[in-house]
Amino acid sequence: SIVLPALIHYFCPFPTSSFAFTDVPQLDCDIKAGKIINPEFIAKCPPGCQDIKYRVYGTDIYASFSSVCGAAIHSGTIDNSGGKILVQKVAGHSGYRGSYSNGIRSLSLPRWRESFIVSGTVGRHNSDTLISWKRKIKSKKEQKYPTQFFGVSLLFSVSDCKVDLSFLIDGSWSIGKRRFLIQKQFLSDVAQTLDVGIAGPLMGIIQYGDEPSTEFNLKTHTNSKDVKSAIEKISQKGGLSNVGKALSFVTKNFFLDTSGNRGGAPNVAIVLVDGWPTDKVEEASRMARESGINIFFVTIEGRVPVYFCICISSQAVCRTNGFYSINVPSWFNLHKVVQTLVKRVCDTDRLACSKTCLNSxxxxxxxxxxxxxxxxxxxxxxxxxxxxxxxxxxxxxxxxxxxxxxxxxxxxxxxxxxxxxxxxxxxxxxxxxxxxxxxxxxxxxxxxxxxxxxxxxxxxxxxxxxxxxxxxxxxxxxxxxxxxxxxxxxxxxxxxxxxxxxxxxxxxxxxxxxxxxxxxxxxxxxxxxxxxxxxxxxxxxxxxx
The missing domain is CATH 3.40.50.410 (von Willebrand factor, type A domain)
Structure with a gap:
């Protein structure tokens, strides 16, 4: 009689009868979460809180003496124009990791007695409010509890995977029309699994043949439904399989602020290769990695070329033991690696090639x-x-x-x-x-x-x-x-x-x-x-x- 309510409160730390939250009047940029006594509340942030003087401590989970609105911008919940946010107090942590995101540099901190997490305001009087907090219950590495509890999914969602993705798809004549359609279905499955969104992964596609070209960039579509519709409209361009040219293209032209690159999100390029490329790849691959791009090679119906392995495993910036390469024996098995690929792409702790201001x-x-x-x-x-x-x-x-x-x-x-x-x-x-x-x-x-x-x-x-x-x-x-x-x-x-x-x-x-x-x-x-x-x-x- 004691344990069950305790478990419900642990997994569902909200008023379960109505999921109602206390409204707090508009905050000032410098108001800290610790100054507000409510355990969870909805508030409105004014414009202009993206300033160094409004201190933020932590990443995803913030120490309670952080600026509430500064943390909301850092987390990507709102931008510098302000907006409504949802805040929940949680227990203190033994360590808070600093990071740079969305124009705000949060600082690291050894420990603090109280923390908070912040999200956008969803349905205020329904269970969607609870669902929006599922990513905050436990970190991906510390999750030791069942993934289902009273019908509510508590599994770490891949929408927590904030990465900027570029897919380099093979449009050469060598794969034929049928395999090109299989490739498009694979991309749709990945987009659906990733749950594309502005607070999570964003996705763009480059098709390569004789020359590479952008089908759509990171900011073109901000949900999985629109991405899947755009994928359906892609037509095969034909030509040779010039992977090297495609990698050079993505390095110079894709991950730009004007194309939707978010700065604080790791840059990932996923290259689908049918057999052997028709141009040189090693130098283009090295330059891409030295520009901070994490490159995954998915090779179909052929062994991974030796120089792919060299680039992946021996470059000083990326010692990965095959993490970045997936070999698929047949196009008809491509759908089987969707989960594997998504899991690796979203394992941001292992994206060793991602250059940031803090590691480069x-x-x-x-x-x-x-x-x-x-x-x-x-x-x-x-x-x-x-x-x-x-x-x-x-x-x-x-x-x-x-x-x-x-x-x-x-x-x-x-x-x-x-x-x-x-x-x-x-x-x-x-x-x-x-x-x-x-x-x-x-x-x-x-x-x-x-x-x-x-x-x-x-x-x-x-x-x-x-x-x-x-x-x-x-x-x-x-x-x-x-x-x-x-x-x-x-x-x-x-x-x-x-x-x-x-x-x-x-x-x-x-x-x-x-x-x-x-x-x-x-x-x-x-x-x-x-x-x-x-x-x-x-x-x-x-x-x-």
Missing amino acids: ADIGFVIDGSSSVGTGHFRTVLQFVANISKEFEISDTDTRIGAVQYTYEQRLEFGFDKHSTKQDVLNAVKRINYWSGGTSTGAAINYAFEQLFSKSKPNKRKIMILITDGRSYDDVRGPAMTAHQNGVIAYSVGIAWAAQDELEAIATDPDKEHSVFVDEFDHLYRFVPRIIQNICTEFNSQPRN
Whole structure:
């Protein structure tokens, strides 16, 4: 008599008689969920909440001292124009993962006593409200309960799979009309299984033959029904099976903001290949992956070409053990791999090739260790370095961190290839010993370029974050210009007696977005979100090719 109601409340944490929610008047952008006592409520967010000052902590599940409306934008429930949202309080978590999504950079947090989840307002007085929350009950990895409970599905839905998908379909004459129709049915089945939608997966199609062409892009259709209708209208173009050309095309032309690319969603290209391509694929495949595209090859009626395996398994950016390849013995078995493909595409934890602002850089800190800093303030600077570093996804194939300390002289504290885990980097930062001496910032920039950034990987963004508390004894303009011209994005962080003209000269243009000045060391921490936000905004504004 006690257990059953408890289970019902766990799985259905809503008023089961009416599914009614408390209405809260329009929120201000800075209102935190913890300030509202209702366990679940409907509220309206005003326009203009997409701002760094409205702090958000977490991804999907947010710490309760996050901005409610900021979290709603980050989750994709609303955009910067505002709108109605549905909020439910849930238990606190031991860790909240920061991420960049929909123009908002959420921060990570070790733990907090209360959380909340946010969704759009659906039917206010029916069970659809409950269904809209099914993805929030348990994470995909932690789900240990039955997938059906009192007739309500609690299975992790693939609509939670927020990915941007491009299907490269074979339109060559070699597959014939019947197989082309089977391919179209396969695409319809995948679209139905994915449950296409603006909060989940979006899907576009490129047909290739002699030349590739876009049938429809990511923003053309935003539900499975429309996608399936569009697939039915696709006619076979014929020609050769030029997969390489198709991959080059998708790299340069498909995942663009103007075509519906969402920035925060992984980019995935699924290539259907009948037998052997008629052009070279390896280089095009490598370039696509280095542009952050996760490529899945579905080969039908033929062995996976050897160079597909090489590209998939040995590229440093993508060590996957066959995760990205599916071989189908016959076109008539193609329908059997729908679930397998969808499961892999939606396993975003394993989409190793997806470049984001947090996993695609070599970041070198250039740290002023001069006498004016002092031992105590130097530890504060190191904490600032650690606070920035821990926001990134650090590994030998993701973001890498290096550090240089300087006075009149320079010292390489550790290079990009030294530490391959976040904890190792944080430990290494903590171990840096204060040097003390003069201030030769120009020489330090030259040294960092030669000892750190000259060893950066070709597919990595090179970011220098220089921190100083005074005017340099040597020229900074020449070394900074050399670094800029060689692709280093430079941020200057000045404290106390730092010279504003030097900070602007060091910083990449526009210098106001790449330079920071704080009057006291103890205020450094305030600028961590601003620097991260700028790095992410800049990354997402860059072309993919």
